Amino acid sequence: MHYWVKASPSDFSGTLPKPRSGHSAVNIGNSKVVVFGGLVDKKFLSDIAVYDIDNKLWFQPECTGNGSNDQVGPSPRAFHIAVAIDCHMFVFGGRSGSKRMGDFWVLDTDIWQWSELTSFGDLPSPRDFSAASSFGNRKIVMYGGWDGKKWLSDVYVLDTMSLEWTELSVAGSLPPPRCGHTATMLEKRLLVYGGRGGGGPILGDLWALKGLIEEENETAGWTQLKLPGQGPSPRCGHTITSGGHYLLLFGGHGTGGWLSRYDVYHNDSIVLDRVTAQWKRLPTGNEAPSARAYHSMTCVGSRYLLFGGFDGKSTFGDLWWLVTEEDPIVKRLFSTSPNDLPQNKDLTTLNEDSSSAQEDSQGRHNAVEELGKSLGITLSFSNPGLPVVGEMEDKEFLNLAFSLSEVEPSITGRVTHTEAAQALRKHWSNSNPRLIPLKELGPLLRDYQRLITHKYFTNDGPQSEFMTTSLPGKDAYQFYHINSFRQLRMDDIPKLLAEYNQLLPD
Helix, strand or coil: CCEEEEHHHHHHHCCCCCCCCEEEEECCCEEEEEEEEEEECEEEEEEEEEECCCCEEEEECCCCCEECCCCCCCCCCCEEEEEEEEEEEEEEEECCCEEEEECEEEEEEEEEEEEEEECCCCCCCCCCCEEEEEECCEEEEEEECCCCCEEEEEEEECCCCCCCCEEEECCCCCCCECCCCCCECCEEEEEEEEEEEECCEEEEEEEEEEEEHHHHHHCCCCEECCCECCCCCCCCCCCEEECCEEEEEEEEEEEEEECCCEEEEEEEEEEEECCCCCCEECCCCCCCCCCCCCCEEEEEEEEEEECEEECCCCCCCCCEEECCCCHHHHHHHHHHCCCCCCCCHHHHHHHCHHHHHHHHHHHHHHHHHHHHHCCCCCCCCCCCCCCCHHHCCCCHHHHHHHHHCCCCCCCCCCCCCHHHHHHHHHHHCCHHHHHHCCHHHHHHHHHHHHHHHHHHHEEEEEEECCCECCCCCCCCCCCCCCHHHHHHCCHHHHHHHHHHHHHHCC
C-alpha cells in the first residue's frame, strides 16, 4: 500500500521552486534533484531550482556560463528535454512563445556552469514535446516531438563524449508520429508510451525500440507491446518514473466525451511491473493530489517527489510525496489536528441536525447511572464526540457500499441499501487491515460504533456487559469513543477490524 503525503515545511529548508508546468526535473545521482525552466501564466522560465537530498535543502545556484549570444545559460523555455549523465544535465529544444528551439546545452552541477554545445552529425530539427532517455552512461536517445508543422517519429542518438548526433535508421513498422509522450530505457530497450498523435488524437499505445546497444549487433526495430492487466487510458503530458522492479506512470491529459470532446486530466497511478510484464493499478490508501499534466516526478530514496503541473486552468507549485506504508511520514495522515482538516460536508450537516440524537444520548447516559445505582457498582459511559449516525443518514457509508462490485442485486434486479450495507461489511470482514484504504476508515469506524449502539443500547436500555465497570475482567470496546478515524494509529487498525468482526452477525 502506498500513500500520498503533502510535503510540509518541516520536510525542507531553503526557498522552494516557483509554480510551473512543462519544466524538467532530473536526478543527479542520489544527491540532487535539478529543476529547470517551465511555464507559468504565459511566462517562460529559465531558472534553476535544486533539491539537496542529503541536507533536505532547496536552493537556487548562481550559475556561470557563456553561450553563442553571450548569455549565461539557455533562454527561457518549456516542454524541452533534459537528461542527466553523471554530474551533467543535458538540455535540448523546447519552446518559448511560438518559437521552437534547436539549441543544445549542458550544465555541470559540480560547479554550476552552463556550456552551449556545438554538435555535429545528423542534427535534429528544432522541436518541443519530445522525449529522451540516457543509456550506456554516455549516450542519449531522443524520439518524436512537434516541430510547429508536423508530428515527428524520428529517432536520434547523441554520443555525449564526441557530441555527434546520429539519426537511427529503423526497419519495419513505425509508431505513429507523436508528441507529449514518454521515453524510458528499460534494460536494452526504449519504451515509448502515449502522447498526442498526428491529427490530434490522444494515444494509449506502448512501443519498444531495440538496436540501441552497439555490442548487441541488433537491427534497430520497433515492436508494439500489448501487455495484460489494467493499463492506463490514452494520455499525453504524463510522467513515467523508474523505481525498483517497476515503472510508475502518473497523471497526464486525455479527452472524454463522444459527440463533443472535452479535456480530462488524470491523477491515477499505474505500475508497469518489469518482472511479470503487466500493468497494475498502484494501491493507494488515500486521495491523490489534484489531477494534472506536464508535471515532474522524481525518485528521492524510497520516495517519489511530485512537483508542479497544469490542469487546464491552474498551474501548480505544490510538492507531494508518494511513499510506502512503512515510511514514517505516513503517521501525519493519522495525527493531523482536526482543526487543520477539511470538514466532511455530510457529517457537518448531520451534526447540525443532531439535536434529537444528542437528547436521546443524554437519556441513555441517565439510564446508565440508574442501572449502576440499582446494581451497587460504578458504571461509566462517555458518548462519542459525534452522535451515532444512522445507516440511512451516513451518505459516505452508503456511497461506498453501492460502489462495491461485490454487491449482488435482489430478485427485483435492484440493489437495496440493506444488501449494499451487508456487502460492504462482508468486504471489510474479509479485508487485510494493512490494505484498507484511508478513505474507508471513516465509514468503517462509524459503522463499528453503530453496530455497538444497536447491540448494546436496545429499546430496553443499555446492557451492562458493554460498559467499563469497576468489576475486574470487563473489557470495553476501545474505539467506541473515538471522534474521528484520524485519531487512530496505524497499529490500531487491525484491533479495530478484529472488534468489528466480533460485532457482525454470524
